[in-house]
Amino acid sequence: MVEVRDLHKSFGDLHVLRGIDLSVDRGSVTVLIGPSGSGKTTLLRCLNSLEVPEAGTVRVDDVELDLARRPTASELRRLRATSGMVFQSHQLFPHRTALQNVTEGPLYAQRRPAAEVRTEATALLAKVGLADKAAAYPHELSGGQQQRVGIARALALRPRLLLFDEPTSALDPETVGEVLAVMRDLAAEGWTMVVVTHEIRFARQVADHVVFMDDGHVVEEGRPDDVLGAPRHERTRRFLQRILDPL
C-alpha cells in the first residue's frame, strides 16, 4: 500500500529525514516509534503531502510522487486524498456539532450528496461509540470523545490509508483506552494504518510491523516481538528503556 524510497526532508539547515525507506503492506498496522525530534511526524506528513520532501519517492496505492521532478498541485492533492490523518489534538471545529465536524469534509471538500454524507457520518459516529453525541459540541465532549470524533472525521473522507500522529498523547490517562480500543477495532477490520505512538502495549498487541526511527533514519524494524521484545540495536534498547521506565 505504501512504498517510500530514499526520502529526504529538511527545514532550512535541519536535515530531518535522511534517506527513509518504508514499506507498508495493505491491511497491516505499522507503528513508528523513536525519540522526540527523530522525524516521525515529518514522515507521516510526507505520506499525505502535508509536507513536500526534497528527494525520494512516495507511493500510496496507485498515487506516486517522484521528487526528482517538482510535483504538481494536482498530484499533491491526489496523494492527500489517499489518507485520513488523526492528529495529536483533535482540532475539531468548535462551533460545529460532532456530526457537522464529520460531514464537513465530504460535503465541502469532496462535494458528495448531503443525504448520503449525513447517513454515513451518523453510522461512523455509531462506529466510534458516539451515536448519542451527534448533536454535541466539542466543548461538551471529553478529550477521548473528541478524539473519536476526529477518527470518524478521518474515516468520512473514505481514505485508503489511516495515519495517526500520537493520537492519545494529549489525553487524560482514563480516556486513552477508549481511543486505542477504536483503533484496535479498525485494525481488526483490515484498515491499513500507520501510527506514531509511545503506547508500547498497543504496539505489541496490534502492530504487524514496528519501525524504530532515530535522527532521521530507520534504525531497526520488524515484528513487534522482535523490535520491542528483543531489539538488536543499542539505540532501540536505550529508547525503550527510557520510555518504559522514565525515572
Ligand SMILES: Nc1ncnc2c1ncn2[C@@H]1O[C@H](COP(=O)(O)OP(=O)(O)OP(=O)(O)O)[C@@H](O)[C@H]1O
Ligand atoms: N515546520 C517545521 N519547521 C521547522 N522545523 C521543523 C518543522 N517541523 C518539524 N521541524 C523539526 O524537525 C525535527 C523533527 O520533527 P518531528 O516532529 O518530525 O519529530 P518527531 O519524531 O515526530 O518528534 P515528537 O515525538 O517530539 O513529535 C524537529 O527538530 C523539529 O523541530
